[in-house]
Amino acid sequence: MDKKEPEKFFNIIFNSIADGVFTTDDEGKITFFNKAAEEITGFTSDEAIGRYCYEIFRADICQSRCALKEVLKTEKEIINLPVTILSKNGKRIPISISAAVLRDEKGEVIGGVETFRDLSVIEELKKELSEKYTFGDIVSKNHFIHDLFNILPNIAGSDSTVLIQGASGTGKELFAKAIHNLSLRKNKPFIKVNCGALPDTLLESELFGYIKGAFTDAKKDKPGRFALANEGTIFLDEVGDMSPSLQVKLLRVLQEKEYEPLGATSPKKTDVRIIAATNKDLSELVNKGKFRDDLYYRLNVVKINLPPLSQRREDIPLLVDTFIRKFNAKMGKKILGVSDRVLRLLLRYDYPGNVRELENIIEHAFVICGGDRIELDCLPREITGGQMETASSLPMEEKSPFDQAEAEVIEKTLKKYGGDRIKTAKELKIGRTTLWRKIRKYGIA
Amino acid sequence: MKVAIPLFKDRISPRFDVCPEIWIIELNNEEVINQEKCTMGGFNLQQRLDQLTSKRVDKIICGGIDNFCMDHLGKIGIDVIYNVAGQAREALNLFIKGVLQPGFYCDGKKEEPISFEKN
Incomplete structure (x- = not known):
């Protein structure tokens, strides 16, 4: 076989697949740009080759945390990271990227390879579905809530x-x-x-x-x-x-x-x-x-x-997606979703605190989660602990040690000032309203 | 006339909406009479557009820019030379000479800049 033959063969393969593929040298300059990459970005292979990848690819992460730089540094692959690129004609295109190190036959690093998939159609479908189940900031596919959507105007x-x-x-x-x-x-x-x-x-x-x-x-x-x-x-x-x-x-x-x-x-x-x-x-x-x-x-x-949320469980996956989008935007993360086990658990839980509790669970998971998917170990212990009891079988809520201590201090100070809340608040260096709220919270007479 | 160039290090930023810095140059005929670099890191799109308006910029030489921004800038009277890539200083020189066009690649090596205009 001619020495050029394998290269030609690989070009045919790479130009036949639907995913965009480009490779770079160790300086980040493009060395290969397949047909799908041309179609998605709008740049031709001739325009792209020899240029810095960020000038052609134009992803929102290129200037802050370049995926290829990261894989070259860590030598760990990146898989399905959702980003947005700007095509040659000024259109924002949602894509998912995967990046890996490119090595020669001796195993030496010679650059990087990035593959990417156009998510425009999927995102459009998601948007349509989400609009169907959304009213202002309220998300639901529950029939009762939908009846409310209809009469709300x-x-x-x-x-x-x-x-x-x-x-x-x-x-x-x-x-x-x-x-x-x-x-x-x-x-x-x-x-x-x-x-x-x-x-x-x-x-x-x-x-x-x-x-x-x-x-x-x-x-x-x-x-x-x-x-x-x-x-x-x-x-x-x-x-x-x-x-x-x-x-x-x-x-x-x-x-x-x-x-x-x-x-x-x-x-x-x-x-x-x-x-x-x-x-x-x-x-x-x-x-x-x-x-x-x-x-x-x-x-x-x-x-x-x-x-209550326990009577509209069909909304849980939708709400989980909504909160993931919200916290991705708020915390600058790129979490794709929850694992099947997590979703199963969330669907079984009783949510005494309703939608707000579900939101808090997802926020907690965002803080803990280091990967791109929320796993069981990212959830609060009270959700995963024991046998995932239903609310009815959960023990009565107890004060946390901090709450217990706070309640005791408030009680003692109130006693010291004969129940005078103004003096108590002054002594504790908190506002009168805060004191009043805490008295209510801890049931202090 | 005031010209703004979104920067990524010493090159033209590939995207106006996420560029970390912008270089604003005041020209009198072909002479630079004033220049400054303003940080844009952490700014949202509206803040970026407000920054350009407050600095009374007349023209932007930039890399990628989405159609929404193009329209908005057009409405407030800021002219855009888009899809320009490469060295920011070279792009400015080409602009001063009156030859810079959308799609120019200013790589500092080739005698003739390569152009790939928007399709």
């Missing part, structure tokens, strides 16, 4: 008060934002208030504001959240935790469209849409006399009940 257009009920982490705020963004008020503010995170007096001044001189520290007028949300939407989260006296004031806003800032002598008019949310059963609270029935009926004009 009508709800948004109505300007009625909305009550969203669902366990923690089911996405109440996302739905509230989606309603606001679809409404005529979308260009006005969306203001969120967590009614369960603030003590009564603070919550009142947060909601309605105060005027100069209303109390000792009121040096100037401060607008409340209702004033800030004027012409927009106010989202009252954990409305079931509101005290009876504040419930009366909120009722007045709903009935009269007016409120009085602290220390004011005359009412202020407001034009705000109210979306309330709770993780409690408000009708139950009404029956127990803990929530005003007239306020409940005012809030409950349109009610949305959000199911």
Whole structure:
């Protein structure tokens, strides 16, 4: 066989395959560029050969963490790394690349070889599917949530008060934002208030504001959240935790469209849409006399009940993909997905913390994961530990040692100051609101 | 006139949207009267475009640039000479001489620059 014959033979093979292939010398200059590489990048082999690969390949990683440089340095292959290249005619093309060291017959490194696959069609299909199952920031293929997607534009257009009920982490705020963004008020503010995170007096001044001189520290007028949300939407989260006296004031806003800032002598008019949310059963609270029935009926004009994640397990793979995309962008990683074992485990888990818990699990895995796929050992221990118990068989939640210590310190300090929270917060060098939240969290009486 | 060249070391960056640095040169006829290098590392696309606007750039000599950026720059009156590769200084010299065109490869060796215009 002629000495040139094997080279010709290899050229025929490489030019017949659908994947792009190019090789470089040890300086990173292109020495071979196959037919598929020409088609994907738009550069001809004549234009490419002899040029630095980054000037032809133009991937988003070329200038920061070149795959070929990395394999030449580590001598470890890179497989299926997703990147985006810029073709000769200015089109961004999603591809996956694999890179390896190129050696001569003596085993000496003579350069690198990179193969790449055009993912445009796959990405387009993925996008179509994801759009089908997406509404704003909400992702679901569950039929119940899809029914909600269908009526959400009508709800948004109505300007009625909305009550969203669902366990923690089911996405109440996302739905509230989606309603606001679809409404005529979308260009006005969306203001969120967590009614369960603030003590009564603070919550009142947060909601309605105060005027100069209303109390000792009121040096100037401060607008409340209702004033800030004027012409927009106010989202009252954990409305079931509101005290009876504040419930009366909120009722007045709903009935009269007016409120009085602290220390004011005359009412202020407001034009705000109210979306309330709770993780409690408000009708139950009404029956127990803990929530005003007239306020409940005012809030409950349109009610949305959000199911827990355990009742929409078909959404788990979709949500996992969404969070992977989100954290790849946020953390600059290139994680491709989860292993089959991880997905099986995630599909079985009960998620007492709902979608938020799933998001936290994926975030935890991102921090731990060193490869391009999330494996079992990247997941938090409480998910993988033991027999992957269902929530119903999990033991009662215990305080972590840190929480235990923190609760003890707060309790002791409160005792020292005879229950005075201002002095306690000062001593502990934390804000009054933080102290109040921690007291609630640890159930300190 | 102000000319900007996205840089990757001393060469023209292959991509405007991820270039780590940009070289801005102020010309009066054929003379360089001022020049500076601005870091672009970590900037998103909007910040890059804002940077060019704030520096009152008239023309960009760059490597790869996507169609969205091309359109946007065109709308704000910045002219783009795209798909230029090779030594940044040589590209600037060719521009000053009035011969630089899209697709030129300024490798510093060949007498005639190779051109491969967008198809």
